[in-house]
Amino acid sequence: MTESVINRVAAGGPVAEGTIRFVRLGRSESLSLAELARRAEVLAARLAELGVGRGDRVGVMAANCPEWVLLDLALLRLGAVTAGLEPHKFEPGPRLLAEYGLKLLFTDGPADGPGVLPVSEAGRLADRPGPARPVPPAHYGPAEPTALKFTSGSTGRPKALAATAGSVDSSLRAVQQMFAHGPGDDLFVFLPLSLLQQRYWIYSALCFGHDVTVSTYEAAFPALSQARPTVVMGVPAFYEAARTHITGQAGDAGPKGVAAAARRLFGDRVRYLWTGSAPASRSTLDFFDGLGMPLYEGYGLNETCIVAKNHPGAHRPGSVGRVVPGKEVLFDEDGVISIRSTRPVAYRYAYAPPGESERTFGPDGLVRTGDVGRLDEDGFLWIAGRADDAVVLDNGRKILVRPLEEFLRNSPAVEECVVFCVHQTRLVAVVAPSGEVPDERAIVRRLAEAREVFADDERISKAVVAADGFSIANGLLTSQFKPRRRRILAAFQAEIDDPSGGLHAT
Template structure:
């Protein structure tokens, strides 16, 4: 896949960049031509195999061109998420960058404005011969969105990208006429997969940003939308509210938001609420949840003809899920992403990577008799009560957030004797009586040790900006615990269970 998308010009398909102020569209063959010319210009600047180019910028045509040009030259890319990194000399030095392109103000040596890409494309006379990638060579360094500390850097091999793209294509059969809508940062490698897929299979792809996604969806009229659960949960609330106000069917309101060509919706990266998945399926927009990590790429995925509610699908070819005695998942890959972190604290690689292409995920799971994988939560998030009872928190959190009153719940055990939830209400100011009812409903279905003693209502939503969500919209439990430490420690605080 990686070698073909540079060596062979595409025969069809388009790429569009949807912004609030309009949409720019290129034929994929023109994108390919510009990427080749940019590769020629970068080669004149001395960039070649093994060199590393950094990109710290919002999604844009220039981002895509730099990534493809690097593939052309056999150079690595390092995608840095805006807001997490600064375009300074320290970044250039730490990550061994020959050049860093950014749309942020910067004056450090080796840092170029993103607009320079357009000038380089125009000045180049021709494209060099594409470099042939060997399977185990690293194409890009990606960074984890972990809940604590500095992001870990992980080099992704060409073979791991190929195997993931093959698995996805075998399940979903993307083809001319499809248009895949991508809006998460291109610094996340998986978002670039869909551009590679378009170049290989001739379908369209639309690139937007998270901020512009809802405003541009209907205009783009995609057939597939790739999104994290938080995006679809926001869409669900928006559609439900519009349906309630207008009296029109939910399905009609879903089409109003997503456009009239949706073939399916894709979600992963974090657990999706069962109620959200059910909502879209019942609205006529099939949604398929999957499972994977930066360290493994895609592991399992529901897809048309093989989907089971509550699961993350069957394990894809080339991957094997191994469960230890406690139900902790490890994943063996025929083509591992890597066998170590490129940038991490001492000992971090040894905790995760094992011999034989095996990655210890830290997630709890089970596989049913038909081969469907279920994720039960994080092993580190298991709460051990004073009586020795082990509580897996994720099913309890999902139950508490399954109704209309609460959109997110994070469970803690401040004194080892009772469970306390920090909850994000559906509306501000919160209706404490409605939240108390939700707490009572959840407890009625839970065992004695699993019941929630009280709920602390979050003073503000959990967001990436306030540090309570990762960039993939997973709750940062240590930060949430720290933010509400006083409330958790005081047994009088919060809404108490009846």
């Protein structure tokens, strides 16, 4: 039987050689993986003294930091469940503890009330002098939860999944088979550790002997050049921003100047870049591939974890790769995808509005994704868009808007865009410009080019420019940098409906 990664991590050893580094703005600290495991073991004993035991839920609501990692590893040793909470989505306090059944909550925000502790307390507990009674490591069965995993949905209360140990093991084994991470590698992580998959790379380091660097989105660019990673884990929006930065730094220096600017940003050791969560534009994929930094897209959901991934030896740009072992992709008559897993993440939501679990989950953990796609003759999966994002015109024709959005995003003037259908008669794009001053001429030119490429029914009548862009701060992007379509529609409804406003192709 294949060894469980989760149980190996929970046991705290044998720990492979390697280093974990935390890089934040103005600060950097490193420790060996062996020391990380030792401190996590002590913290587990201290948490046990506070009454935390097997099956208890403990919330962590903080920016990426050493204490976040220590808490997660300590809770795994106890057989407890880590609830990763994004600070901007929740308010710390007794109500939050009661709502999600949390034994304790560690936060870098206000820490008032019973059961709410500053996240820095985890570091103090791990280093507190005096003997700590050792805690025997927990052993997880494949169907037992290790984490409470919240979705990044665009509206309402976040749904939550009790993610199983078996699903984590299955995903990490598939990734290791594709990419063979090991000594000499340094995986760069900057997305929030509240997202369970970001914590996978800590587990991977402990098991497979590579380094890992943990930063934050705000510090990512300066941290990259300092860390010189071999692998970067990021969403498409990050790579779009990196591409803009590189070309801006290169100026008119030509291909050699672009390559030099890329090395200054990413360092000189990158063997590949990882992306998912949203589609990357073909121009961005080609840009990094041309630099010798292949950008491998993949596909998965919170409810399924990784389903497909491009990787060395099996890479088809524009696809999301071949289906990984342990996953089966099924299609209905409209091409809508469902996923069956050997080790499901969950069989229903732990927290969700009535009926939501039944809409998403089928028998035996089958997950209805709502995505439309196809498998090609070589087994590569292609995603055409969301079934919900298909618009039906008054002539009965159904149009998927994702190809239109990707075409517009391939313009250097466009950072992000969302296409809406007005009264089933015309398509309107809301565009987030790539610069502080929108290049309206370039946007209009791209609209005109779209008219030449797409059919008459797919013509975009105009573009509404979101001058302040889409961001997490203004509520128009999720924590994984996906556009919040409903909020964008609500924010620009008046401009979308006004036939005389906006930019029109000539």
